[in-house]
Amino acid sequence: MSDLRNCAKCGRLFGYTGSPFCSFCIEEEEDKYKVVRDYLYDNPGSSVVDVSEATGVPTELIMKFLREERLQLSSDNANMLLECETCGKPIVSGRFCQNCKDNLKKALRKEFGLDKPAAPPQDDFKTRPDKERMYTASRRKNDE
Ligand SMILES: [Zn+2]
Ligand SMILES: [Zn+2]
Numbered sequence: 001m002s003d004l005r006n007c008a009k010c011g012r013l014f015g016y017t018g019s020p021f022c023s024f025c026i027e028e029e030e031d032k033y034k035v036v037r038d039y040l041y042d043n044p045g046s047s048v049v050d051v052s053e054a055t056g057v058p059t060e061l062i063m064k065f066l067r068e069e070r071l072q073l074s075s076d077n078a079n080m081l082l083e084c085e086t087c088g089k090p091i092v093s094g095r096f097c098q099n100c101k102d103n104l105k106k107a108l109r110k111e112f113g114l115d116k117p118a119a120p121p122q123d124d125f126k127t128r129p130d131k132e133r134m135y136t137a138s139r140r141k142n143d144e
Contacts, residue, residue, distance in 0.1 A: 066093050
């Protein structure tokens, strides 16, 4: 029951699995993510431009990883790069600020009657003065 589609990136025909990209493009992107993540692991606090220059991975792709919360900006100057899609507040990763995320969660909890205490906010990077510093969102573990 393979649904054939054209890859949104390279145009190759592939068996659709829920992603608009073929396995080659996904693998390619995954490799680049690993390169970026490893670079950040060894050089924590690098800027997007630094990382892009050092790894050859385009800044747009690094931004995409940030949007997907696979990487995280450490700086409160992240407003140069990422904004909350709801209120426009500067954010370090993902699409929404903590406030809007909390509001969304609260709304959902109300809807489903789940009222659990929220996780403490992650603002331990905020004291760093430098711009656009990034860290890997997760420590490397399943790495060979
Ligand atoms: Zn492709
Ligand atoms: Zn917001």
